[in-house]
Amino acid sequence: MPPSPKHGATPDAQPGWIDRLPASWQPYARLARLDRPAGSWLLFWPCAWGVALADGLVADAALIAWFALGSVTMRAAGCVWNDIIDRDLDAQVERTRARPVASGAIPVRKALAFAIALSLIGLLVVLQLRPLAQFVAVASLGLVAAYPFMKRITWWPQAWLGLTFNWGALVGFVAITDPVPAMALLYAGGVAWTLGYDTIYALQDIEDDAMAGIKSSARALGPRARGGVAFFYGAALLLWAGALWLVRPDPLTLLALLPLAGHFAWQVWRLADTAPTNALALFRSNRTAGLLLFAATTVTALDRSFM
Numbered sequence: 001m002p003p004s005p006k007h008g009a010t011p012d013a014q015p016g017w018i019d020r021l022p023a024s025w026q027p028y029a030r031l032a033r034l035d036r037p038a039g040s041w042l043l044f045w046p047c048a049w050g051v052a053l054a055d056g057l058v059a060d061a062a063l064i065a066w067f068a069l070g071s072v073t074m075r076a077a078g079c080v081w082n083d084i085i086d087r088d089l090d091a092q093v094e095r096t097r098a099r100p101v102a103s104g105a106i107p108v109r110k111a112l113a114f115a116i117a118l119s120l121i122g123l124l125v126v127l128q129l130r131p132l133a134q135f136v137a138v139a140s141l142g143l144v145a146a147y148p149f150m151k152r153i154t155w156w157p158q159a160w161l162g163l164t165f166n167w168g169a170l171v172g173f174v175a176i177t178d179p180v181p182a183m184a185l186l187y188a189g190g191v192a193w194t195l196g197y198d199t200i201y202a203l204q205d206i207e208d209d210a211m212a213g214i215k216s217s218a219r220a221l222g223p224r225a226r227g228g229v230a231f232f233y234g235a236a237l238l239l240w241a242g243a244l245w246l247v248r249p250d251p252l253t254l255l256a257l258l259p260l261a262g263h264f265a266w267q268v269w270r271l272a273d274t275a276p277t278n279a280l281a282l283f284r285s286n287r288t289a290g291l292l293l294f295a296a297t298t299v300t301a302l303d304r305s306f307m
Contacts, residue, residue: 027100028114031083032076038284039079042197043165044071045290046190050172052297053186053247063128063175067168070125077118078144078164080111085148092212093205095276133175140167155220158198159191166190182246186297189239196232196264197286199225200271203279226271233264240293244300256296263289 014036018029033039047067056063083090083101090102100106106114126137143164150157169190173183195217202209202218203225209216221228237257244253267282267289 027105031080031100031106031111031114032118033079034076038287040072040075041287041290042194043075043168044068045287045294046166046187047071047168047172048290048294049186049190049297050169050174050183051176052294052301053182053243054173054176055301056172056176057298057301059176063172066125066128067172070122071168073118073121073125074144077115077122078147080115080118081144082148084108084111084115086151089151089212089214093208093214095205095208129171129175132178133171136167136174137171140164140171143167151214151216153215155215156195156217157215158195158202158217161198162191162194165194180246182243185239185243185246189236189243192232192236192239193286193289196229196236197283197289199229199232200267200279201283203274204276225274226268229271230268233268237261237264240296244296248300253300256299257293260289260292260296263292 016035018026018035021029029035044067047070048064051057051060051063051067080101083099086096087099087102087108090096090099096102101108101111126134129137143160147157147160147164150160154160166187169187170179170183173179173186199217199221202216205214206216206218208214209219217228218225237260240260241254241257244256247253263285267285270278270282
């Protein structure tokens with residue numbers, strides 16, 4: 001039986017501790033996507049990559065904890081903003097019509113106040129960074145604010161999401177040291193990665209999106225979606241290989257990416273089945289992909305340190 005829509009639960013929500021919260025709290029927890037933690041991981045991992053590649057795990061390991069907090073709160077704030085802007089579109093899509101703002105469980109005014117409160121926690125995280133990293137972090141707000149409108153004006157809103165969700169790679173890197181070309185390749189690879197995993201995610205809604213007039217890379221690619229995902233993942237691997245090579249130019253360095261390459265190959269193979277349940281499972285598996293790249297950046301940075 002699907003979760004009760006009056007609490008804002010969507011079909012892709014993960015059952016858990018939120019269901020045991022007081023009924024009045026549950027819509028806010030779901031509005032913050034606390035019942036769907038994959039997005040917070042996907043926002044966190046680029047921050048961790050940046051810190052690791054800049055050799056900051058030893059220099060300032062506490063930043064990882066701050067970035068974890070920032071990823072949860074700022075992803076939540078972004079989702080609230082997205083739901084406010086998309087409330088009319090969400091009401092037309094089966095998977096999203098039970099969202100708290102679209103269903104009326106939370107009024108727009110209260111949702112906006114909630115987003116501001118979450119953003120203040122994010123500000124606390126930003127204040128822990130050195131000035132250059134603070135500037136880079138604040139610069140992402142324009143991307144966040146514009147994202148909900150992208151599905152109305154471009155067939156590739158996933159590209160804009162990639163620019164937004166991987167910004168943490170830049171922030172994490174400059175929180176430790178000054179910018180270098182490897183940082184740009186790390187970020188670009190993340191954008192390609194997001195194009196892949198969010199195309200998979202969009203496959204869940206492809207029919208409802210068509211009826212509602214919502215644009216997506218899944219709709220743009222159509223029957224070529226699986227090939228498109230393979231291309232995006234391949235581009236991500238090449239860009240990340242370039243980033244690791246610039247940090248430590250040794251053929252052995254590239255071996256660190258083999259587990260991730262295998263994981264991507266597994267995703268593409270499984271994508272022969274584009275059913276919504278399989279697409280959601282493959283999307284969520286990118287938490288593992290982020291972890292595998294974190295391991296690769298960590299090994300690369302440590303190898304450089306001990307050379």
